[in-house]
Amino acid sequence: MSENxxxxxxxxxxxxxxxxxxxxxxxxxxxxxELALPPSTKNGAVHGKEMAKVSxxxxxxxxxxxxxVIAVGASEAILKExxxxxxxxxxxxxxxxxxxxxxxPHTHLIFGGNRANEFIMRCxxxxxxEIADAGGGIxxxxxxxxxxxxxxxxxxxxxxxxRMLQAGTTTCEIKTGYGLDAQSELSMLEAIYQLQxxxxxxxxxxxxxxxxxxxxxxxxxxxxxxxxxMLPRAAKLSKQYDTETPIIDVFCDKxxxxxxxxxxxxxxxxxxxxxTKVHADEFVNLGAxxxxxxxxxxxxxxxxxxSDDEIVKLAASSTVAVLLPGTSFYLNLDEHxxxxxxxxxxxxxxxxxxxxxxxxHIFSLxxxxxxACLHLRMTPEEALTALTVNAAYAIGAGDKVGQIASGYQADxxxxxxxxxxxxxxxLGWNPVSMTIKKGSIVHRI
Numbered sequence: 122m123s124e125n126x127x128x129x130x131x132x133x134x135x136x137x138x139x140x141x142x143x144x145x146x147x148x149x150x151x152x153x154x155e156l157a158l159p160p161s162t163k164n165g166a167v168h169g170k171e172m173a174k175v176s177x178x179x180x181x182x183x184x185x186x187x188x189x190v191i192a193v194g195a196s197e198a199i200l201k202e203x204x205x206x207x208x209x210x211x212x213x214x215x216x217x218x219x220x221x222x223x224x225x226p227h228t229h230l231i232f233g234g235n236r237a238n239e240f241i242m243r244c245x246x247x248x249x250x251e252i253a254d255a256g257g258g259i260x261x262x263x264x265x266x267x268x269x270x271x272x273x274x275x276x277x278x279x280x281x282x283x284r285m286l287q288a289g290t291t292t293c294e295i296k297t298g299y300g301l302d303a304q305s306e307l308s309m310l311e312a313i314y315q316l317q318x319x320x321x322x323x324x325x326x327x328x329x330x331x332x333x334x335x336x337x338x339x340x341x342x343x344x345x346x347x348x349x350x351m352l353p354r355a356a357k358l359s360k361q362y363d364t365e366t367p368i369i370d371v372f373c374d375k376x377x378x379x380x381x382x383x384x385x386x387x388x389x390x391x392x393x394x395x396x397t398k399v400h401a402d403e404f405v406n407l408g409a410x411x412x413x414x415x416x417x418x419x420x421x422x423x424x425x426x427x428s429d430d431e432i433v434k435l436a437a438s439s440t441v442a443v444l445l446p447g448t449s450f451y452l453n454l455d456e457h458x459x460x461x462x463x464x465x466x467x468x469x470x471x472x473x474x475x476x477x478x479x480x481x482h483i484f485s486l487x488x489x490x491x492x493a494c495l496h497l498r499m500t501p502e503e504a505l506t507a508l509t510v511n512a513a514y515a516i517g518a519g520d521k522v523g524q525i526a527s528g529y530q531a532d533x534x535x536x537x538x539x540x541x542x543x544x545x546x547x548l549g550w551n552p553v554s555m556t557i558k559k560g561s562i563v564h565r566i
Contacts, residue, residue, distance in 0.1 A: 144186040144191045145186060146184040146185060146186055146203035146204075146206050146209055147186055147206070147208075147209060148209065148211075148212060148560055149183070149184050149185070149199060149200060149210075149212070150182060150183045150185070150214055150533065150535075150557070151182040151199065151211065151213060152182070152196050152214050152215060152216060153178070153180070153181040153183070153196065153216075153218075153219045153535075154179065154180070154214070154216035154217055154539045154540075155177050155178070155179060155181075155218050155219070155539060155540050155541070156178040156179075156181035156193070156220075157175055157176070157541045158175065158177075158178065158193075158524070158526075159175055159502075159505055159510045159524065160174050160506065160510065161510075161524055162510060163520065165439050165469070165519065166441045166471070166510065166511040166514035166519065167506050167510055167511055168467050169436065169464055169465070169466065169468060170464065170465070170467075172464060172470065172502070172507065172511070173500055173502045173503050175505055175506065175541070177540075178193070178194070178195075180195060180197075181194065181196055181199075181219075182195065182196040182198075182199035182200060183199070183525060184199050184202070184203045185531040185560045186560075187560055188530055188560045189528055189529065189531055190525055190529050190530075190531050192527075193525060212555075212562070214535055216539060217536055217538065217539065217554065218536040218539055218540060218541060218543070218544070219533055219534065219536075220505060220509065220525075220533070220536075220541070221510070221522075221523055221524055221525050221532060221533065221534070222289065222291025222530075222532030222556065222558065223289045223290045223291060223486040223487075223512075223534055224292045224293075224509055224512035224513045224516070224518070224522060225285065225290050225292070225293045225473055225474050225486060225512065226420065226441075226471050226473045226512040226513075226515040226516045227294060227422050227443050227445060227473030227475050228293055228294060228296065228474055228475065228484075229295075229296050229298060229299070229475070229476065229477035229478070230278055230281050230282070230295045230296075230477075230484075231266075231274050231277070231278050231296075231299070231309050231312050232262050232277070232299045232477070232478045233266040233267075233269045233277065233299070234261075234262065234265025234266070234478065235265075235478050235482075236257065236262065236479040238257075239252050239258075239261070243452065243453060249404075249452055250376070250404075252479075259298070259299065259301075259332055259479070260301075260333060260336055261479070262299040262477075262478050263299050263300065263305075263333070265299075266299040266300055266309070267300060267301075267302070269305075269308070271312045272315070274308060274312035275315040275316050275319065278295075278313075278316050279316065279319065281476070282316065282322045283320070284484055285322060285476075285484050285485075285486075286320075286321065286322050286556055286558075286563060286564050287551065287564050288484065288485040288486060288551055288553055289486060289487060289534035289536070289553040290486055290556075291321075291322060291522070291534065291557075291558045292322065292324075292513065292516075292523075293322050293323070293325070294325040294368075294516045295325070295327065296327040297309035297313070297326075297327070297328050297329050297332075298329035298330065298333075298370075299478075303330075303346070303350055303351050303354065306328070306351060306355075307354055307355065307358060310326060310355055310358055311358060313326045314326065314358070317362075317364065321559075321561070321563040323522065323530075323558070325368065325516045325517070325518060326359075326364070326365075326367040327367055327369070327370050327398070328351075328355045328367040328369055329369070329370040329371070329372075330351050331344070331371040331382070331383075331386055332372050332377075333372065333377055334377070334378075341382075344385060344386065347386055347389075348385060348386060348389040352369065352389050352390060352395070353393065356393045356395065366393065366394060366395050367395065368395065368396050368397065368419065368516065369386065369387070369390035369396070369397050369398075370397070370399065371386050371397075371409075372400040373401055374400065374401070374402070374403050374405060374409070375404050375407070376404075377400075380407050380408050380409060380412060383399060383409060383412060384412060387412070387416050391416070396418070396419050396517055397413070397416055397418040397419065398413070398418050398420040398421070398443075398515075399413045399418060399422065400422055400423055401422065401423060401424060402424045402425060402426040402427045402431075403424075403425055403426070404426070405426060406426045406427065406428055406431075409421065410427050410434070410435065410440075411434055413440050414434045414435060414438045414440050417438075419440065419441065419514070419515055419516060419517055420440060420441040420442070420443045420471065421440055421441075421443070422442075422443040422444075422445065422473070423444075423445055423448070423458065424442055424443075424458045424459075424463075425449065425454070425456060427442075427459065429462075432462060432468060433466065435463070435468045436466050436467035440469075441470070441511055441514055441515040442463055442469065442471065443512075443515050444458040444460055444463075444470060444472055444473075444497060444507075445472075445473055445474070445481065446458070446489060446492040446493050446496050446497050447474055447481045447483040447489050447492055448475045448480050448481040449496065450481075450492050450496060451480060451482065451483060452480055457496045457497055458497060460493070460499050461497070461499070464499070469511055470511060471511040471514070472486075472489055472490070472504060472508050472512065473512065474486060485551065487544050487547075487548070487551065487552055487553065488548055489508070490505070490508060491544070491545035491548035492548075494545040495545075501542050501545055502541065505541055509523045510523040510524050511523075530558075530560075531557060531558075531559060532558055532559065533557040534555075534556055534557075535554055535555040535556075536553055536554060537552050537553075538552050554566050
């Protein structure tokens with residue numbers, strides 16, 4: 122047997138073990154001061170007020186067999202049941218907080234260069250639109266990304282993913298969208314596929330050539346190129362890498378792609394067996410959220426200008442509202458997505474970082490947790506559900522990640538605090554002390 126964390130006196134509380142599978146454990150994480158479990162579901166994301174129903178098990182333990190969870194319950198009972206297995210790895214959580222591994226459902230992690238100059242412009246009062254009109258924004262990242270090989274893009278992504286892992290992220294969606302031509306977009310997608318096997322964070326690929334219209338291009342012709350050429354080639358590339366076809370995303374907003382453009386791309390994606398999501402209502406409302414609901418999209422993201430009618434439609438649908446408080450914070454906006462209204466209306470809300478080179482250079486989900494509480498008026502419990510089970514369903518992975526439950530991947534984040542309230546409270550430092558992915562310790566301090 123081996124001890125793999127610092128000893129620490131945990132509060133005592135006797136609870137019966139919840140045995141959920143009869144397998145030989147390979148790891149037991151014990152002496153968890155508070156094991157915070159979002160609502161368990163196998164039928165889609167958690168909606169509305171149910172998001173706040175987080176269970177808090179004191180002095181808890183989790184038994185793991187290989188890559189999956191097999192039992193959850195009181196530390197004493199789990200140790201008695203499983204700790205005698207041969208070659209078992211015992212991990213002492215030392216009275217700390219543990220949650221499901223954090224899931225980031227919205228990032229633009231693959232890009233070349235940086236846009237630090239735009240940060241200075243923003244600090245001087247320039248808006249997102251003014252910066253884009255001056256040659257910045259998505260097109261600036263396009264210039265830095267084009268010409269880079271898939272290997273170069275993957276190399277740039279490795280350090281970023283390492284930092285995310287250190288902040289507790291165990292599953293991450295990554296979009297293309299800074300190439301804006303077939304060759305560059307497919308190179309970005311290939312970089313994501315290479316990164317899937319090069320490091321421990323589980324990656325979900327999203328193909329997004331409809332991020333912006335490239336300079337000098339006709340929008341309608343570019344949309345047709347996406348439909349006729351890029352989407353089929355993306356599907357073919359996924360087969361070459363023996364992985365799932367990518368999700369398809371569209372930036373449907375003023376100055377980017379129209380509602381009809383989005384509908385056309387969605388229809389083509391569905392014909393290829395691809396799932397969809399949409400950047401909706403960030404600047405103005407074009408009806409993209411309603412379109413996403415009608416097409417049974419995985420998610421509608423941003424939603425700063427979502428209508429009351431669309432909130433009602435979201436609440437009655439399986440489409441998850443992915444809110445990005447880091448972006449509205451980073452852009453110095455006065456208004457944020459109406460999370461409180463959405464949750465009170467029964468919407469399934471998730472949270473993401475929107476990590477990207479320009480409008481939100483934030484990768485830390487614990488920081489996003491804090492911003493959700495401060496700016497979106499979400500409770501710590503609602504934010505945890507939004508960062509785990511709901512984020513997983515927003516990227517089509519809710520059947521395997523986002524929960525600590527029988528048959529789910531053993532993805533667990535341990536924090537150097539004792540309760541979930543302390544994560545958003547301590548927004549000035551990284552509280553994560555250990556990250557476990559598929560039953561292996563992949564980060565610890």
